[in-house]
Amino acid sequence: MALTAEMKREMYWWMLLARRLDERAWVLHRQGKIAFHISGIGHEAAQVGAGFAIRRGYDWVAPYYRDLALMLLLGFTPRDFVLGLMGKREDPNSGGRQMPNHWSLRAANVVSLSAPVATQCVHAAGIGLAIKMKKRDQVVLTALGEGSTSQGEWYEAVNWAAIHKLPVIFLVQNNKYAISERTEKQMAVKSAADKACGLGLPGISVDGTDVFAVYEAVANAVAEARAGNGATLIETVAYRITPHSSDDDDRSYRSHEEVEAYKKCDPLQVVQSRLVADGILEEAVIAEFEQRAKEMVDEAVRYAESAPYPDALEAAYPVYAEEVRHG
Ligand SMILES: Cc1ncc(C[n+]2csc(CCOP(=O)(O)OP(=O)(O)O)c2C)c(N)n1
Numbered sequence: 001m002a003l004t005a006e007m008k009r010e011m012y013w014w015m016l017l018a019r020r021l022d023e024r025a026w027v028l029h030r031q032g033k034i035a036f037h038i039s040g041i042g043h044e045a046a047q048v049g050a051g052f053a054i055r056r057g058y059d060w061v062a063p064y065y066r067d068l069a070l071m072l073l074l075g076f077t078p079r080d081f082v083l084g085l086m087g088k089r090e091d092p093n094s095g096g097r098q099m100p101n102h103w104s105l106r107a108a109n110v111v112s113l114s115a116p117v118a119t120q121c122v123h124a125a126g127i128g129l130a131i132k133m134k135k136r137d138q139v140v141l142t143a144l145g146e147g148s149t150s151q152g153e154w155y156e157a158v159n160w161a162a163i164h165k166l167p168v169i170f171l172v173q174n175n176k177y178a179i180s181e182r183t184e185k186q187m188a189v190k191s192a193a194d195k196a197c198g199l200g201l202p203g204i205s206v207d208g209t210d211v212f213a214v215y216e217a218v219a220n221a222v223a224e225a226r227a228g229n230g231a232t233l234i235e236t237v238a239y240r241i242t243p244h245s246s247d248d249d250d251r252s253y254r255s256h257e258e259v260e261a262y263k264k265c266d267p268l269q270v271v272q273s274r275l276v277a278d279g280i281l282e283e284a285v286i287a288e289f290e291q292r293a294k295e296m297v298d299e300a301v302r303y304a305e306s307a308p309y310p311d312a313l314e315a316a317y318p319v320y321a322e323e324v325r326h327g
């Protein structure tokens with residue numbers, strides 16, 4: 001489906017909201033108000049492009065920890081996010097018992113994320129098999145980093161999806177690093193998409209700073225999957241502008257100059273400049289979006305700060321099961 005001007009503005013909005021919320025998380029960390037943050041800055045185009053290409057609330061999603069923009073698009077609110085950052089009882093992911101960004105959102109068919117990287121891909125393949133067996137026309141979108149394509153689970157999931165022509169889109173968000181390891185230390189091929197030819201499914205590499213290019217690639221893959229033609233591997237190439245997480249000092253393995261150079265390809269700036277040049281986004285709309293994002297982020301932080309922590313005893317409760325008390 002061709003994107004309308006309205007849809008393009010909306011894509012920009014979700015990228016902007018994710019960015020401002022993510023930036024606030026870094027501030028909260030430096031203020032000592034949260035213990036940990038893992039950032040999606042630089043990934044917004046990949047996530048919003050992909051999220052727009054699926055039927056939200058109908059298709060299934062098995063995301064990874066950087067997928068803040070995708071989760072917002074699916075209905076996770078800034079409040080939900082900050083509650084998780086602060087480990088509050090109302091945290092919808094786990095009641096404050098998991099690390100932040102271990103998403104789940106039942107209303108949008110988002111399955112709970114486990115901490116070992118790439119395990120969500122196995123879940124996605126399993127859901128894809130269930131969809132096929134039930135003869136439904138849903139698809140599954142799963143996401144991961146390029147480093148995680150070194151994991152056995154990833155190969156098993158993609159192999160299975162390729163053999164059985166399952167309706168799964170594997171979205172590899174290549175940000176050039178896996179913590180401190182550069183891509184060339186993680187794979188002998190140039191692109192994660194090159195791995196597809198050895199597994200028997202289409203593999204596409206796309207500019208991960210271009211939200212519209214990602215949308216088109218994922219929309220095509222979704223159409224193939226819905227038509228019963230099986231899985232696609234899509235690599236989005238961008239750059240991890242932030243350190244791996246708030247616990248990482250990236251000065252020990254990459255230069256300041258390198259990071260500054262890549263900031264020039266910031267996906268938010270890329271889309272903003274393009275929409276302004278195309279006459280789709282006026283300065284007044286940008287200012288209005290900025291104001292609205294600030295108000296939403298402020299409100300989320302205010303709410304989460306005054307929300308209660310779980311009781312200390314709840315730390316030992318299961319993360320996902322309904323209330324089971326021990327002892
Ligand atoms: C099986 C497993 N090994 C190691 C880790 C620790 N770990 C967490 S994130 C990460 C890096 C993953 O890199 P990549 O897949 O490129 O994703 P990125 O963080 O760059 O988005 C590692 C090694 C883990 N969570 N699970």
Ligand SMILES: [Mg+2]
Pocket residue numbers: 145146147173174175176177178179
């Ligand atoms: Mg990476």
